[in-house]
Amino acid sequence: MTELLTNLGDAPDQVMVERAIAEFRNARPVMIKGAYGSVLVIGIEDIGLRQAAYLDALAQGAARLVLPAARLRTLGLDSRKAGYFPLISIDIARIALLAVNPEAKADTPVEAAGEADENALELARLSLVLPAVLVLPLNEQTVIADDVVTIESDLLHKYRKTAMTKARLISRAPVPLDKAGKSEFVVFRGGEGMRDQVAIIVGEPDLSQPVYVRLHSACLTGDLFGSLKCDCGDQLRATVQWMAENEGGILLYLDQEGRGNGIANKIRAYRLQAEGYDTYAADEVLGFDLDQRHFEFAAEMLKQLGVSKVRILTNNPVKIEALQKSGLDVVSDERVLGRLTDENKSYLATKRDKAGHLLDYDSFATCAPRKD
Missing domain, CATH: 3.90.870.10 (DHBP synthase)
Structure with missing residues (x-):
């Protein structure tokens, strides 16, 4: 065999x-x-x-x-x-x-x-x-x-x-989006669990210059169903629209549900959150540390698209460090803030206080990316 x-x-x-x-x-x-x-x-x-x-x-x-x-x-x-x-x-x-x-x-x-x-x-x-x-x-x-x-x-x-750091381009096609008419979806296979990962090229970014990039981990509850427990859906849609209205960019939609724990464990954690645990304490009860995600394959996707310099749109310092360690030139890092709701404010505060996410509550009136 x-x-x-x-x-x-x-x-x-x-x-x-x-x-x-x-x-x-x-x-x-x-x-x-x-x-x-x-x-x-x-x-x-x-x-x-x-x-x-x-x-x-x-x-x-x-x-x-x-x-x-x-x-x-x-x-x-x-x-x-x-x-x-x-x-x-x-x-x-x-x-x-x-x-x-x-x-x-x-x-x-x-x-x-x-x-x-x-x-x-x-x-x-x-x-x-x-x-x-x-x-x-x-x-x-x-x-x-x-x-x-x-x-x-x-x-x-x-x-x-080895295998989890690799990504192989499988297919690509133009897919017009709401508020971002000119967009192309590029599908890679690899990364976590060797699943399919998607790069959405918004507009026509100049790849010879620093490119706006967001690493967005899939969130079924927030991205698709509009869950109020997180700000993921806001970040996703706001980033795509912002890129379309500015110089274009690339959003990597990564199959890393629940900080890399999978959808089943994410919902288990939600049950514990409903009982009073914060987002990280709930994961710890299930046996998970702060974050299980890896981003080496995301950097590989960008390199295969011809990107060498990035302006990363993120609140997570781990993503910034991961791209730097993977050999990309991170020219700047800028925030992407969603709505602050009664349902997500405790979650966001926990991310800021326990995981060091770069969140500024004075700026929660807007969802658009912004510089420090």
Whole structure:
């Protein structure tokens, strides 16, 4: 099979990781091999009683529940690294309590995560599922079905460093937009999860000069449905209109819903926000750190479009730094402010205070990009 993939022009290592991601995302176990031996890993999201009984018999009392540091902190543990709870038996109720219950506290000591555990969490993150994983150590006598996908541990980390930084231009066509009649959509494949990413070229920007650019992470609730919980929809539409009325520009619409956590986890976080958690505290309960997004592939998209100098339209200093580190010349950074509403003011204040977003509340009367 490796020879076939190579002859077809595909990188076999990348293919194996993507197969593992697909299996894990669909609640099927994956075997990861490393210097530590072999482990069977499966996310906790969709484990039922029948699966738990089978895994319990397979584990023979050696299973463990692996959780990231963010979740361990919400369990009342002073943890800077991932850890695991040994499981004498795979008790679904106890697992759910430790993994997702916002009021839970640790009921037993946590053990420091090893390399196998970190690999399992990395696969969960790449799969956009909850970062809470059952890990079952295997011995040479353990019989595993032939259809279980097996992957070498080092491929997971290579995948994030290589495949996720790449983007390949797939298609492009003119698409006139409301308040931006002359626009072109350019579709790339790559980045987070090797999904499709879109560059919208508004007007006719002069690519030999610094180009106005916005990196806009997809927000289904705000961009499409006009959610009042955020300012994403305002930022999206205002930026496109502003570019059309000025020198043109490029808006990158990136498939990074929920700060890179995926739509399912974003809605889980919204439920917690409805119970009083702020946007980052809700993510931490689910096991996520401040922001899971990466922007190297966005810089690659711009380079393939012929952009080398940018005037970035953003409130997020992380995006500015990411483009600079990727070799683009960031000539200026300018703000994009949406409406301040009763529903989003706490969210925006939290972004400013916890993540350092560059928000100026005196200027919330306008949605248009502006300079400091």
